[in-house]
Amino acid sequence: MDARLEEATRGDRNPSGLMRIRSWVRYGTSLRLKLVLLVLTIVILVVGALYSFAFLSLRTSITAIYEQRARSVASVISKSIQEKEYILYYSDELNEDIDRLLDRYEAVVGITTIGLSARGFLVVASTDPTVVGALSTDEEQEFFLGLRQVEIETVRTGSTSFLRAYHPIFSGPDLIGVVAVDMSLAEQAAFISRLSWQFGLGTIVGSILLGGLLYLVLSLLVTRPVGRLAEAMGAVAQRRYDVEVAVPFRRIPGTNQRDEVSQLVDGFNLMTKVIHSHEQELKKLVVLDELTGAYTLDHLSAELDRELNKTRRYKHPTSLLLIDVLGLDERRDAERDQALIRTASFLVGNLRNVDVLYRVGDCRFASMLPETPPTGAAVAADRLRSLVPDVTSQLGFPVEISIAHLGWSEEGAPAIDVVIAQVRGPFDALRG
Numbered sequence: 001m002d003a004r005l006e007e008a009t010r011g012d013r014n015p016s017g018l019m020r021i022r023s024w025v026r027y028g029t030s031l032r033l034k035l036v037l038l039v040l041t042i043v044i045l046v047v048g049a050l051y052s053f054a055f056l057s058l059r060t061s062i063t064a065i066y067e068q069r070a071r072s073v074a075s076v077i078s079k080s081i082q083e084k085e086y087i088l089y090y091s092d093e094l095n096e097d098i099d100r101l102l103d104r105y106e107a108v109v110g111i112t113t114i115g116l117s118a119r120g121f122l123v124v125a126s127t128d129p130t131v132v133g134a135l136s137t138d139e140e141q142e143f144f145l146g147l148r149q150v151e152i153e154t155v156r157t158g159s160t161s162f163l164r165a166y167h168p169i170f171s172g173p174d175l176i177g178v179v180a181v182d183m184s185l186a187e188q189a190a191f192i193s194r195l196s197w198q199f200g201l202g203t204i205v206g207s208i209l210l211g212g213l214l215y216l217v218l219s220l221l222v223t224r225p226v227g228r229l230a231e232a233m234g235a236v237a238q239r240r241y242d243v244e245v246a247v248p249f250r251r252i253p254g255t256n257q258r259d260e261v262s263q264l265v266d267g268f269n270l271m272t273k274v275i276h277s278h279e280q281e282l283k284k285l286v287v288l289d290e291l292t293g294a295y296t297l298d299h300l301s302a303e304l305d306r307e308l309n310k311t312r313r314y315k316h317p318t319s320l321l322l323i324d325v326l327g328l329d330e331r332r333d334a335e336r337d338q339a340l341i342r343t344a345s346f347l348v349g350n351l352r353n354v355d356v357l358y359r360v361g362d363c364r365f366a367s368m369l370p371e372t373p374p375t376g377a378a379v380a381a382d383r384l385r386s387l388v389p390d391v392t393s394q395l396g397f398p399v400e401i402s403i404a405h406l407g408w409s410e411e412g413a414p415a416i417d418v419v420i421a422q423v424r425g426p427f428d429a430l431r432g
Helices: 002-013 016-028 031-082 091-106 138-145 186-237 260-284 297-314 333-350 374-387 416-424 427-430
Strands: 110-117 122-126 149-158 160-171 174-184 318-328 356-361 365-368 400-409
Touching: 002 365, 031 110, 031 149, 031 160, 031 174, 031 186, 122 138, 122 174, 138 160, 138 174, 186 260, 186 333, 297 318, 297 356, 297 365, 297 416, 318 374, 318 416, 333 356, 333 365, 333 374, 356 416, 365 374, 374 400
Parallel strands: none
Antiparallel strands: 110 122, 110 174, 149 160, 160 174, 318 365, 318 400, 356 365
8 A cells, every 4th residue: 555655656756748748738727728729629620510511512513513514515516516517527627616616615725526437536626736637545436436425524634624525426316426625624723712712711700700609608607607616715725714606696586506507606605604604613612723724732732642542552553744834934924824824725635534734833734644654654745745836836935845754653652742842843853
């Protein structure tokens, strides 16, 4: 048991980088900041998902519109060529028609007329003169033979992309050629780019509005009440019991209260009144120090005498921790009281429930550790030393907290007067 405690204490004294980050995230950031990050994450995920779905849907619709436009233009161009009286092989007249069609349709960047010959499909006329007379590949031949309606594909040449529409030309029931129309995607790309910017701006504005609304609601329902509770609990830790956490508006009598935050506020206000009432009664018994709420030296003497008798008779170990707060001699009374109250609260919060705290001097505390051998007291003292920065970092002036320990095991224990003299004696002698 002591070995495990010592190992845990060693880990607290030498925390790893991950432990420091986790500790800072959990304790070093406010609830307000945590809620802001949570709301921001939720908003980004929700709005981002809606944006992606809407943008993809619109992009698909735009693509379909431009593909339909390519089909329509290909049909018009094919019909214009098919209505002529010349045959597809007369390339001079085809070239004139192709030039005229290019001027008519700004989005068209290329027209290629492919005719069926005895050798197969070959290019009759084209805006690219280098391909005129070229025979189609076997794969293209097979594709053209099976063509019965307009087919659309996206073609990429270098860094340029365009839509290519293949439109079959029939003479009666016979396929006699194919018209390939290339249409620029620049307009489509510009439209989609503009749409993405508009959606992006809308996403940012929507995220800000939705995030602000969520944060406002969470702030009103959670952050502010919890912040008031934290401030009030800090005041109670400083032994001020006249605080009361206010509620936004009065509850109508008879209303069934299901709100957990309101229940917490009501419970806290009731708790402070009960604690204050009980402490007033305890002070009448003169066993509590009025400033820190710790038990008095006289109470320690009575309790310690009982524990030392157990040590002598039943061989039960007993130990003491002694804590000195140094650096308060030149401080004002308010600063001195603040340091003592914070130290007492720190010790109560980090000792076991059975380890009772006593104020045994102006700036000295003691804690009795029943059923604890001297080795266990040493481990407890080391653990408290590792946590001392929790107190000193909260004060606006330098303070040193020294911790020593005494212990008696089954070999026996001295008389109570000797122990009390040690408790009230010089602290350097205790550490020695």
